[in-house]
Amino acid sequence: MKLRLGSTLTLLCLLLGGPALAEEGLRDKAKGLFAPIPQTAPGAPGETTPEKIALGKMLFFDPRLSENQDLSCSLCHNPSLAGVSGQFLSSGRHGELGGRNVLTIFNAVFNGSQYWDGRAAGLKEQVEASVMSSPAALLKTRGGPMAVPAATTASAKQHVIERLKTIPGYVDAFKKAFPDAADPVNYDNVARAIAQFEATLITPDALFDRWLKGDDAALSPAQVQGLTLFIGKGCGGCHNGVNLGGSGYARFGVAQSPSVELLPPDDWGRAAVTKKVEDKYAFKVPNLRNVELTAPYFHSGATDDLKEAVAVMASTQLGVTLAPDEIASIEAFLKSLTGRPPQIVLPVLPPNPPRAQAHSAN
């Protein structure tokens, strides 16, 4: 079955022997593990509307969602930089650094969960938590402590909503996006709208996807070799699906312990969510789509060299020491995962009303 003898071309190649047959077998294996990014973003049926996406785009780019009105989602999940900040760790509120390297928002809709520890099930939950988290938060007065007392979250959410309610352009946009809601400007709808916009940020047409769909010429021989190794060495055991990752969890250091730079001992990863000792140092298997553009790597952001990241994964997760040419081939394959970035026209954000006027209303 895997030989597809019915195909004249394949038969010819079979008679001639050689790479085409091998490639066809490889493609079948690959199709069992991976799938192309679809051409259009998968919206939730009955949920996604152009009005929700338009509102979500405004909110995604709006610094007024942050305490000091200087941070927006787009700052750390920068669509100009493949959905990441490019920083080792990202600056949040008052320049404080986040605790883990930022994950790309591109194709995040295809992930099984969000964050390195999977604490958010979907994009909506990720938005809810990220706006409220510190950094990128709206929580306390300037100069307050960084950690977020849970008791203040409700009032911080209220603060976001009160601010949005003073902006007539937002009130209109929420009404259009949620026409059936009696009081559409609420935190749940903020998260819902941003998630709808984020779900549009997909990158189809990677060379690997063209190859998966049958275009033999899309991958170079080195990339085909890299894919063969990626599957053969076991990388595809965790990095699979549409996103080549983004869903399951793995302990960082299954086969061999990483250095403390790569795995800082005080970050227990998934265990902080599940409270299970067996999840200590487990992290979500990251999405490898556009990985050549999403450096630095690992939850610790400890390297920005993709070759080094490949070598580390092989040794720590698979107990394999890769030869330099094997690393180069796998890196070449990983570069075939770079897709077409979404074209985003910057939104025009609704202006603030005068503060005095807003205060004197009611």
Add this chain to the structure above:
Amino acid sequence: MKLRLGSTLTLLCLLLGGPALAEEGLRDKAKGLFAPIPQTAPGAPGETTPEKIALGKMLFFDPRLSENQDLSCSLCHNPSLAGVSGQFLSSGRHGELGGRNVLTIFNAVFNGSQYWDGRAAGLKEQVEASVMSSPAALLKTRGGPMAVPAATTASAKQHVIERLKTIPGYVDAFKKAFPDAADPVNYDNVARAIAQFEATLITPDALFDRWLKGDDAALSPAQVQGLTLFIGKGCGGCHNGVNLGGSGYARFGVAQSPSVELLPPDDWGRAAVTKKVEDKYAFKVPNLRNVELTAPYFHSGATDDLKEAVAVMASTQLGVTLAPDEIASIEAFLKSLTGRPPQIVLPVLPPNPPRAQAHSAN
């Protein structure tokens, strides 16, 4: 001459008496003071090219021009917010606040000088100074002092250029933008390219511009009344030209001293540039284009209420106390200065190379 008796329509109106004649006289006065924003951006002949604009757009949105790779031009001059930050004062490096309210980059190409104190002649000089200034700077190691010793500026510029030179996508883009340069990645070309992009950020087709061009219906009666007052009370004496300001200087408090909130005594304005005592508390007359969207107002950012700003200007600069209905009319007129914002597709920024690789090069 002002009556344009040759126009049949005007003649008809003249025979009927009334507002159209008055409007025609007003239009002639207005044409003597103001001019519409052109439909296309004025590039420097022989200087502006699509490649320079494309490079400048990338640099404008790139946080890697800042020391900690977390600030870009677009953060304070946010094209989604009419070219301003919307903040009282804007956060720069390490969250430090800038000393004056940010001026819009929209239509700044039509200003006679840049900054509140006019210390930059044109956009290129403004870019050169802003990237090097603190905030929004690249100057010293983290935690260094905020003030910028002049001696470090050369090395800070070198730092920007060295960083850009490690990014292959930028090296290519500079070569395309400056094909005749032997070593195109230099600080002068960074500023030149950003200035070329910024010069495209114009907002034509304001209601006032349509009215100036002859469309009587473009302004409401209140706006016509506001324009009449704007000229009659003397506002147009300083706020004139294409940008209704943006060129000359005026002492804040010619007729009556403003409060210390509006005019903090330690900011001497233009005098810091000219070193002339007569320029103490003189500031550039700001551009009023899109003024309803560029709150807060004044160099101090001390009010975000346009009505209050109008009243303050009348009393401090003209010695006039405006009645509430006069203020309302002038505000209505000012809202007719809101133009069509530029449509900006977010650039895709070139990725960083691995640091190790960049370090091992040379």
